[in-house]
Amino acid sequence: MNAHLQPTGSAYFIAKETELAETHTLSVLVDNEPGVLARVIGLFSGRGYNIESLTVSETEHEAHLSRITIVTRGTPHVLEQIKNQLERLVPVHRVVDLTVRAAGLGHERPIERELALVKVHGSGEHRVEALRLADAFRASVIDANIDHFVFEITGKPSKIEQFIAIMKPLGLIEVCRTGIAAMNRGPQGM
Amino acid sequence: MSGTENQMTGAEIVLQALKDNGVEHIFGYPGGAVLPIYDEIFQQEDIQHILVRHEQGAGHMAEGYARSTGKVGVMLVTSGPGATNAVTPLQDALMDSIPLVCISGQVPTSLIGSDAFQECDTVGITRPCTKHNWLVRDVNELARVIHEAFRVAQSGRPGPVVVDIPKDIQFATGAYTPPSAVPTQKSYQPKTQGDLKKIEEAVALMKSARQPVIYSGGGVINSGPQAAHFLRELVELTDFPITSTLMGLGAYPASGKNWLGMLGMHGTYEANLAMHDCDVMICIGARFDDRITGRLNAFSPNSKKIHIDIDPSSINKNVRVDVPIIGDVAAVLEDMVRLWRAAAKTVDRTRLEDWWKSITKWRARNSLAYTPSADVIMPQYAIQRLYELTKDRDTYITTEVGQHQMWAAQFFGFEEPNRWMTSGGLGTMGYGFPAAVGVQVAHPDSLVIDIAGDASIQMCIQEMSCAVQYGLPVKIFILNNQYMGMVRQWQQLLHGNRLSHSYTEAMPDFVKLAEAYGGVGIRCEKPGELDEAIKQMIDTPAPVIFDCRVANLANCFPMIPSGKAHNEMLLPDEATDEAVANAIDAKGRQLV
Numbered sequence: 001m002n003a004h005l006q007p008t009g010s011a012y013f014i015a016k017e018t019e020l021a022e023t024h025t026l027s028v029l030v031d032n033e034p035g036v037l038a039r040v041i042g043l044f045s046g047r048g049y050n051i052e053s054l055t056v057s058e059t060e061h062e063a064h065l066s067r068i069t070i071v072t073r074g075t076p077h078v079l080e081q082i083k084n085q086l087e088r089l090v091p092v093h094r095v096v097d098l099t100v101r102a103a104g105l106g107h108e109r110p111i112e113r114e115l116a117l118v119k120v121h122g123s124g125e126h127r128v129e130a131l132r133l134a135d136a137f138r139a140s141v142i143d144a145n146i147d148h149f150v151f152e153i154t155g156k157p158s159k160i161e162q163f164i165a166i167m168k169p170l171g172l173i174e175v176c177r178t179g180i181a182a183m184n185r186g187p188q189g190m
Numbered sequence: 191m192s193g194t195e196n197q198m199t200g201a202e203i204v205l206q207a208l209k210d211n212g213v214e215h216i217f218g219y220p221g222g223a224v225l226p227i228y229d230e231i232f233q234q235e236d237i238q239h240i241l242v243r244h245e246q247g248a249g250h251m252a253e254g255y256a257r258s259t260g261k262v263g264v265m266l267v268t269s270g271p272g273a274t275n276a277v278t279p280l281q282d283a284l285m286d287s288i289p290l291v292c293i294s295g296q297v298p299t300s301l302i303g304s305d306a307f308q309e310c311d312t313v314g315i316t317r318p319c320t321k322h323n324w325l326v327r328d329v330n331e332l333a334r335v336i337h338e339a340f341r342v343a344q345s346g347r348p349g350p351v352v353v354d355i356p357k358d359i360q361f362a363t364g365a366y367t368p369p370s371a372v373p374t375q376k377s378y379q380p381k382t383q384g385d386l387k388k389i390e391e392a393v394a395l396m397k398s399a400r401q402p403v404i405y406s407g408g409g410v411i412n413s414g415p416q417a418a419h420f421l422r423e424l425v426e427l428t429d430f431p432i433t434s435t436l437m438g439l440g441a442y443p444a445s446g447k448n449w450l451g452m453l454g455m456h457g458t459y460e461a462n463l464a465m466h467d468c469d470v471m472i473c474i475g476a477r478f479d480d481r482i483t484g485r486l487n488a489f490s491p492n493s494k495k496i497h498i499d500i501d502p503s504s505i506n507k508n509v510r511v512d513v514p515i516i517g518d519v520a521a522v523l524e525d526m527v528r529l530w531r532a533a534a535k536t537v538d539r540t541r542l543e544d545w546w547k548s549i550t551k552w553r554a555r556n557s558l559a560y561t562p563s564a565d566v567i568m569p570q571y572a573i574q575r576l577y578e579l580t581k582d583r584d585t586y587i588t589t590e591v592g593q594h595q596m597w598a599a600q601f602f603g604f605e606e607p608n609r610w611m612t613s614g615g616l617g618t619m620g621y622g623f624p625a626a627v628g629v630q631v632a633h634p635d636s637l638v639i640d641i642a643g644d645a646s647i648q649m650c651i652q653e654m655s656c657a658v659q660y661g662l663p664v665k666i667f668i669l670n671n672q673y674m675g676m677v678r679q680w681q682q683l684l685h686g687n688r689l690s691h692s693y694t695e696a697m698p699d700f701v702k703l704a705e706a707y708g709g710v711g712i713r714c715e716k717p718g719e720l721d722e723a724i725k726q727m728i729d730t731p732a733p734v735i736f737d738c739r740v741a742n743l744a745n746c747f748p749m750i751p752s753g754k755a756h757n758e759m760l761l762p763d764e765a766t767d768e769a770v771a772n773a774i775d776a777k778g779r780q781l782v
């Protein structure tokens with residue numbers, strides 16, 4: 001009846017995204033059973049969600065519970081879907097959007113910390129400079145000989161990025177980062 | 191066997207666990223990695239095994255069995271190709287929320303990961319197409335896992351699960367735990383009762399509605415007969431018009447006075463316009479699929495939306511709703527009906543008069559009309575006659591996927607739930623016939639008809655052999671137009687009428703094919719002979735392939751061309767060649 005109207009169609013309707021993407025940190029409490037991490041990762045890749053950081057480890061050995069911390073980016077609508085889809089997985093106990101909860105508690109963001117091992121070539125003047133800066137960043141030396149250091153540094157991701165950037169001109173060899181561990185401030189648990 | 195009573199082999203545990211979960215039939219195909227289980231099947235008589243001809247058939251049979259009974263369907267396949275052939279029905283069951291337990295054999299634990307003969311990573315492959323799956327590495331865990339598999343498959347939003355059992359676990363001896371003694375996984379405890387506050391909010395909204403519509407879906411069928419009962423009561427009490435998705439047909443009777451017909455891409459004019467113009471929409475057990483909504487930013491622009499669903503991830507997934515109610519349809523509708531009754535005195539029934547006047551006007555548009563013919567059988571006419579000649583019988587209908595499926599949905603009137611089995615979400619050609627076999631296994635004395643197309647039926651035709659073996663008098667009613675009709679219709683709409691590979695040049699002789707399998711073949715080409723031929727089909731106590739030659743170029747209308755809104759439908763009498771050619775523009779075609 002409206003064939004005269006200007007058509008806009010396709011086999012599927014592809015909408016233009018108008019909402020802005022936000023970065024959120026999610027905590028996911030899961031049964032520590034085989035394949036649980038694959039389920040979580042498969043859900044993200046299968047439904048086209050982003051993962052910026054992911055850490056997982058058993059946190060309650062007796063109860064066989066693991067805690068997964070995921071930093072993801074998406075529009076508020078997508079973030080709500082991610083939470084709902086994660087909660088649908090059988091071994092998932094609980095999903096908390098730490099960023100949303102932090103805002104509810106009046107904080108800018110949840111506590112987020114990361115550990116990095118940073119190996120730096122160090123001899124001559126650079127060696128002294130690297131040590132001095134490590135001290136300023138409260139990084140500790142955990143291995144060294146006459147021409148290298150391995151620093152251990154913990155802190156906010158931004159602090160670690162800054163440390164790595166500074167080490168680059170001083171002879172950065174390699175970096176290993178754990179990804180983010182996070183929880184909210186205050187007395188309540190997730 | 192060791193001394194204590196509940197010590198069994200893994201294979202014995204499988205059979206015992208199936209019995210304890212109320213299983214009477216399983217659909218399967220043997221192979222190396224499931225031989226111990228088949229050996230146990232041989233030595234017992236409580237569970238009947240139906241031998242299929244392809245594992246995909248086993249899966250669809252289990253789906254048809256489940257959908258028509260409300261019970262869990264069970265399939266049994268071997269490792270490797272057995273498991274990979276099960277993937278299509280697993281995904282089909284996932285998308286249509288059908289409770290399905292698939293038991294698969296696996297190579298012995300010690301060989302897993304060695305690329306052994308007929309090895310595949312079954313849990314890896316089936317992870318995204320199941321609700322949950324398990325690889326059992328300890329025989330003492332086997333009973334618990336199978337019981338949990340049944341619980342997960344049928345509770346909450348139902349779906350398929352896989353239990354992968356290595357061959358050495360089937361041989362090993364371990365303890366059997368009965369279902370009652372098994373602790374359930376704490377992380378999976380679906381919520382069935384709806385939040386009463388939200389239901390009150392919904393009822394308040396419904397009371398003030400002047401242009402309401404109920405949009406029900408497959409969730410009403412899944413929730414069980416109680417849900418359909420309360421849905422009918424709600425419609426009766428409120429006098430709201432009701433439409434349904436493809437999956438929800440039969441929850442409200444097609445003969446009911448408030449029935450608008452199916453909605454969506456090939457839904458009726460009145461259903462789609464009611465959705466577009468309503469002020470309050472009550473979505474019950476449906477999920478705002480793209481075939482339902484059309485263009486999202488033009489979908490029902492002026493309505494407040496109430497959404498009842500057991501799966502929280504369905505809420506706000508495609509369409510933002512105003513009152514979400516998470517819970518089982520039957521439980522929520524029971525509360526809703528009770529609250530409505532309590533409030534009934536304050537409801538002004540005259541407020542709906544104008545709305546019903548509009549609907550009467552839309553109905554008069556007669557959007558399912560087609561031009562009858564005395565020379566060739568129109569496909570719509572064939573479905574109408576099939577309906578008229580079977581409606582007073584105990585009839586179950588399944589379909590394949592394509593034009594015939596839409597015509598069946600439009601022209602066959604469903605009065606009861608669980609009578610209509612179709613592949614809605616995944617759109618699996620080849621679903622209908624095995625599904626019909628599964629339905630017939632569950633209802634041996636009923637009339638079970640697969641309404642098929644000439645292309646779809648060839649995707650799982652091998653199950654004729656299974657139907658003949660078990661004396662299952664399934665009827666295959668093929669609307670044979672020599673084309674993949676729906677593909678052709680889209681090529682006409684989207685691709686300048688270039689009919690690339692949608693015509694089948696070498697069609698088998700379906701009558702001879704039926705006879706080759708040991709069934710009965712019937713062919714009908716004239717409208718005048720159709721009734722007699724259908725009666726002959728119904729009266730044949732054996733599997734029948736009915737080759738119904740229909741008008742080759744008929745298309746399925748009304749239609750919302752994709753990416754259009756509900757009020758931009760193409761109606762049959764307006765679908766001239768020119769209108770069809772211009773329905774979707776070049777920019778739209780590029781997006782496909």
